Amino acid sequence: MSLQPDGKSTVWEWDGFSPVGDVPKLMRLRQSCIMQHFIDTGNHAKIDEAFWVPDVTMKPAVIFRGLKRYGQSQAYCYAGIPSGDFARKHGRDLDFPKSQTFLVFLTPDFEVTKWRPCEMGERNGFPVDFETRFEVKLWPQD
Amino acid sequence: MAAGLEDFGNFLNNLNVGEFKSEPYYEENTDALLVYLRDCHSSSKRLNDKLTLFLSIEDGTLVGVEVKGITRILELNRAFGVSVIDHDIRLGVFLAFALVEETDDSEISSELKDTLKELGQKRVPISVFPQAV
Numbered sequence: 106m107s108l109q110p111d112g113k114s115t116v117w118e119w120d121g122f123s124p125v126g127d128v129p130k131l132m133r134l135r136q137s138c139i140m141q142h143f144i145d146t147g148n149h150a151k152i153d154e155a156f157w158v159p160d161v162t163m164k165p166a167v168i169f170r171g172l173k174r175y176g177q178s179q180a181y182c183y184a185g186i187p188s189g190d191f192a193r194k195h196g197r198d199l200d201f202p203k204s205q206t207f208l209v210f211l212t213p214d215f216e217v218t219k220w221r222p223c224e225m226g227e228r229n230g231f232p233v234d235f236e237t238r239f240e241v242k243l244w245p246q247d
Numbered sequence: 248m249a250a251g252l253e254d255f256g257n258f259l260n261n262l263n264v265g266e267f268k269s270e271p272y273y274e275e276n277t278d279a280l281l282v283y284l285r286d287c288h289s290s291s292k293r294l295n296d297k298l299t300l301f302l303s304i305e306d307g308t309l310v311g312v313e314v315k316g317i318t319r320i321l322e323l324n325r326a327f328g329v330s331v332i333d334h335d336i337r338l339g340v341f342l343a344f345a346l347v348e349e350t351d352d353s354e355i356s357s358e359l360k361d362t363l364k365e366l367g368q369k370r371v372p373i374s375v376f377p378q379a380v
Contacts, residue, residue, distance in 0.1 A: 191252070191256060
């Protein structure tokens with residue numbers, strides 16, 4: 106595993122949107138996990154997508170808990186259309202695909218595990234079939 | 248000490264990333280095996296609770312797969328003596344387990360099915376899975 110750019114494996118932390126209450130949730134992404142795999146395997150598309158992770162975890166359209174499979178009942182999924190603000194702030198103008206939303210998966214203690222675009226359903230920013238694929242819609246509560 | 252978002256953005260911008268190569272990755276927290284075949288933007292299509300396909304945003308062709316519930320598949324694999332060849336397991340074993348669950352066949356084109364079958368020949372080193380080593 107080649108760690109870049111300084112030879113260290115970094116952990117990035119930021120204040121994300123909390124599914125309950127007004128206090129932000131501390132979120133975390135470890136370089137040594139899937140990020141390093143994308144670097145090692147030259148997956149530029151997935152690395153570009155990582156620019157959307159902060160946007161969606163700080164301003165999601167919807168938050169789910171429970172992925173409806175063994176061991177994943179406490180995992181979170183944040184979904185939403187990325188504003189692109191984080192990328193632009195860093196000099197990148199990335200087009201988010203039309204009719205898609207962006208999913209960010211997190212552990213029960215809010216560590217990012219993976220991210221991906223997904224077809225959007227009828228509701229803005231909500232993934233298609235969200236009613237059947239997640240256990241609980243935590244936020245918004247409507 | 249952890250770095251912040253400013254560092255994250257700078258990190259992404261300053262990466263020196265090489266040529267794409269397709270290698271399997273086991274994501275331990277979510278117990279999932281991910282395999283990307285190409286470096287291009289994709290959208291995820293969840294076929295069932297075991298299998299998600301990554302399809303090209305441009306033309307809908309297969310970019311990668313995610314098989315979930317790997318620990319259970321490995322347990323069954325071991326218990327029933329499904330083949331391990333030279334410390335590798337064919338990806339097709341995982342795909343077959345994942346497709347046992349009923350899926351709407353109309354959601355997968357015949358071209359996509361053929362690509363999945365070809366992908367099934369790909370070998371996944373057993374060392375990818377910490378629980379199997």
